[in-house]
Amino acid sequence: MKATLLVFTLLLTLMTSLASAADAPRISASEAAERVASGKAVLVDVREPDEWKETGVAAPAELLPMSDFNGDQKLWKPFLEKNAGKEILLYCRSGNRSGQVAKKLAAQKLPVANAGAFKDWESAHLPVRKVE
Secondary structure, three states, rough: EEEEEEEEHHHHHHHHHHHOOOOOOOHHHHHHHHHHHHOEEEEEEOOOOHHHHHHHHHOOEOOOOOOHOOOOOOHHHHHHHOOOEEEEEEEEEEHHHHHHHHHHHHOOOOOOOOOEEEEHHHHHOOOOOOOO
């Protein structure tokens, strides 16, 4: 009985660690800004175009919606090719969608981090721009 419980516990631990192995780290907006300024990373807003127009975006952000990432990747494929070797830093409205995309990119062994929410960028008094 103890051996069975031990094996079950070990398997559960292994499965949990494998499931989170593809998770991308979460970084602050300030850390994201520093990495982008160094030229070693690119910042991506994964929200949808209506959201960009409504609230604005981080000044250095590329605008690549999650819908394109989950779809035919007309925007994402060329972006990833152009930025091969750079760390991809993602944000959205709350950090949820950026976390989902980051996890998928991490599973592809790409250098990626979740920079959370647009409001974090604004709260850190980092530059923003309007989108028409």
